[in-house]
Amino acid sequence: MPEIEYDGVIVVGLGGFGSAAAYHLAARGETVLGFDPRLPGHTDGSSHGRTRMVRQAYFEDAAYVPLARRAWQLWHELEDAAGEHLLTASGVVGIGRIGDPVAIVHDTLDAGQQYGLPLDHLSANQIRAQFPAITVGDDYEAVFEADAGFVDPQLTVAAHHRLAKEHGAVFEQRVVLGVEHDPVLRVITADAVYRPRAVVMAVGPWAPELLAGLELPIRTRRKVVAHFTPLDDTQLTADTFPAFFVTHNDEEYYGFPVLDGQGLKIARHSSGEWCTPDTIDRTVHPHEVEELHAVLREFIPAGAGDVRDSYTCMYTMSTDEDFIIGALPEAPGLIVATGCSGHAFKFVPVIGEILADLATGRPPQVDPTFLSPARFTAAAASDVAPAAGRTRGFELA
Numbered sequence: 037m038p039e040i041e042y043d044g045v046i047v048v049g050l051g052g053f054g055s056a057a058a059y060h061l062a063a064r065g066e067t068v069l070g071f072d073p074r075l076p077g078h079t080d081g082s083s084h085g086r087t088r089m090v091r092q093a094y095f096e097d098a099a100y101v102p103l104a105r106r107a108w109q110l111w112h113e114l115e116d117a118a119g120e121h122l123l124t125a126s127g128v129v130g131i132g133r134i135g136d137p138v139a140i141v142h143d144t145l146d147a148g149q150q151y152g153l154p155l156d157h158l159s160a161n162q163i164r165a166q167f168p169a170i171t172v173g174d175d176y177e178a179v180f181e182a183d184a185g186f187v188d189p190q191l192t193v194a195a196h197h198r199l200a201k202e203h204g205a206v207f208e209q210r211v212v213l214g215v216e217h218d219p220v221l222r223v224i225t226a227d228a229v230y231r232p233r234a235v236v237m238a239v240g241p242w243a244p245e246l247l248a249g250l251e252l253p254i255r256t257r258r259k260v261v262a263h264f265t266p267l268d269d270t271q272l273t274a275d276t277f278p279a280f281f282v283t284h285n286d287e288e289y290y291g292f293p294v295l296d297g298q299g300l301k302i303a304r305h306s307s308g309e310w311c312t313p314d315t316i317d318r319t320v321h322p323h324e325v326e327e328l329h330a331v332l333r334e335f336i337p338a339g340a341g342d343v344r345d346s347y348t349c350m351y352t353m354s355t356d357e358d359f360i361i362g363a364l365p366e367a368p369g370l371i372v373a374t375g376c377s378g379h380a381f382k383f384v385p386v387i388g389e390i391l392a393d394l395a396t397g398r399p400p401q402v403d404p405t406f407l408s409p410a411r412f413t414a415a416a417a418s419d420v421a422p423a424a425g426r427t428r429g430f431e432l433a
């Protein structure tokens with residue numbers, strides 16, 4: 037098999053993370069070769085559909101706020117560079133029962149306060165007044181963030197592909213069979229082995245298999261999404277209705293305003309069955325649609341019409357539900373981007389920027405060290421104290 041010396045960066049996987057990394061690398065004049073057997077717009081991975089929520093006040097962990105703020109800036113820069121509308125600033129409302137142990141409202145408020153982000157803490161009456169389509173009992177509260185909303189993931193991936201190629205990146209429809217670092221970096225394909233300066237591995241839900249040799253604590257989870265035709269959409273469009281998340285029966289649900297041609301989208305963020313891209317059950321079952329419809333009937337009854345579409349998708353879960361972004365301690369030129377845990381698309385532009393920095397030895401503008409794969413090395417693992425409040429993460433079986 038021919039071995040090809042490649043004086044540049046190879047990006048493996050050109051979905052959400054990989055296409056952003058390729059764009060940021062190429063835009064800086066780096067030589068970039070990208071491999072992905074699928075074309076942008078495919079629905080096999082984690083970046084399909086028309087909506088991904090974008091927030092800055094980050095209840096998951098306030099450590100993400102600097103990344104979220106840089107991402108918010110970069111979304112606007114990407115829109116300018118692409119000449120396309122990608123981000124809809126509909127605002128985001130987070131709803132929870134007062135005193136709920138899954139303290140999403142208060143963790144959001146705390147993160148916002150820590151970084152001076154403008155947020156509204158709403159009582160039940162204020163929720164009803166500001167968002168008449170939302171029905172809650174008096175024992176509910178909410179947090180509203182105006183500088184938030186949603187982006188279109190498929191348009192984003194397509195824009196990153198186009199812009200990266202306009203800056204000279206070369207993309208090939210190839211499957212990468214493996215990556216080695218002994219210590220020479222090798223990217224193995226069916227008919228050639230490449231020896232690049234650096235590699236970015238961004239293979240989404242295929243990571244548990246393709247990166248198995250790296251022993252990263254990741255697993256793939258099946259997710260179900262449904263779209264409903266609203267009974268009355270007069271107060272459910274993005275100009276008057278925000279993207280939302282709500283805790284209900286110890287589960288976390290989220291959704292988006294009504295968009296032309298797609299109705300109202302809702303899905304469950306928490307839990308879900310483990311799978312692989314090869315074993316995932318792609319059928320959405322009636323009880324799964326009913327569960328989401330029941331949440332709409334409870335909180336947004338005007339949106340609870342007939343189901344019009346449903347499909348599956350995959351999260352790549354890390355054991356602590358934090359992303360895994362960074363160089364491998366044992367192979368500085370091998371940069372991984374995985375463990376999205378279902379909340380990473382909002383960070384795609386800044387993750388792309390950071391991956392480009394790490395692949396070219398530049399210090400990132402926003403420090404991503406808390407996301408480094410080094411946290412899983414034996415020594416580091418014993419120091420990681422679980423976050424208080426919301427139970428996050430899982431034990432690898």
Ligand SMILES: Cc1cc2nc3c(=O)[nH]c(=O)nc-3n(C[C@H](O)[C@H](O)[C@H](O)COP(=O)(O)OP(=O)(O)OC[C@H]3O[C@@H](n4cnc5c(N)ncnc54)[C@H](O)[C@@H]3O)c2cc1C
Nearest residue numbers: 049051052053081082083089212240349376379380381382
């Ligand atoms: C239903 C759902 C809802 C979500 N909602 C939100 C949200 O509201 N807000 C938010 O911030 N995040 C959200 N997320 C998370 C977000 O969408 C993901 O974090 C993001 O899409 C991950 O992108 P990725 O690049 O890791 O994966 P992908 O976009 O799937 O890209 C992986 C790519 O790798 C390629 N590949 C695989 N194997 C190989 C190989 N051997 N060789 C070469 N290429 C290969 C694939 O073809 C694919 O194109 C959601 C995710 C899902 C599933």
